[in-house]
Amino acid sequence: MSGPNEIIHQSMRLKIMAALNVLAPSAALEFTRLRTLVGATDGNLGAHLETLAEAGYVAIEKRFVDRKPQTRIKATAVGRRAFAEHVAYLREIIDRDGQ
């Protein structure tokens, strides 16, 4: 049995990856919508996104829409794979416990 992904396992980062993983592969979520979904503050979410981006798990795109800055986040292929492996690991722990 492989170990947990220590970057993803942190509660807020786990929620971020869970929300982004629901989207289609090319899809992204706006920062404000993601913030509401995971129940984070601006600063908290920004810090965790930076950690995930450094690991290559999310891609952050900044652009202007109607002269307003907009930040969009999507899970990368690497991030989706890492999340799937972490979820498989969690399920494995429960399955082993049940045997």
Add this chain to the structure above:
Amino acid sequence: MTLKPDDAAASLNEIAAVEQRTRQTLSYARSSAAFILWGVVVAIGYGFGHFFPRQAHAAWLALFAVGFAGCAILVMRRPRHAGIARLDLRLLYAQLVLYAYGWSFVALLSPTPRQLGVFWPNVFMLGIVIAGLWLGRFFMLCGLSVTALSVLGFFWAGDWFDLWMAVANGGGLIACGLALRRMGEHG
């Protein structure tokens, strides 16, 4: 780092809760425009039917075509980043299935124009209530509210039935669409 089964279960529950919330928010945002579109379509249809009852049947056929074409355009024009495209197509197909079944019931039962006026909204509201079982309770609330208002109108609106339906059904769908848009934006 090793995890205990309780920790793993808690993490999986957290993931499931966020996934459910995300799907619900996306479905609210995606369907708001379709609600508003159908709200406008049926408000025009019932309003037209009140003032020009003889042309109402032809007008409804044209308006249904406009509604379905509008929904198809909404699905095709939706930005790729907005979510899961395949689900959108299924929602469009679901509307077509309801429409086809509705026609089969109409052919079998030959309802009166007034019965038809409450039958069609209730067929589509049934679809919305069932979709709400998966997509979010607010869909169920919308569907049940419009159904209840339609039935009220059927029994008590008298000669104002079509105008009642224009406001209750058309206006109700538009109000639901605006609320869904707001909920989709703010989670």
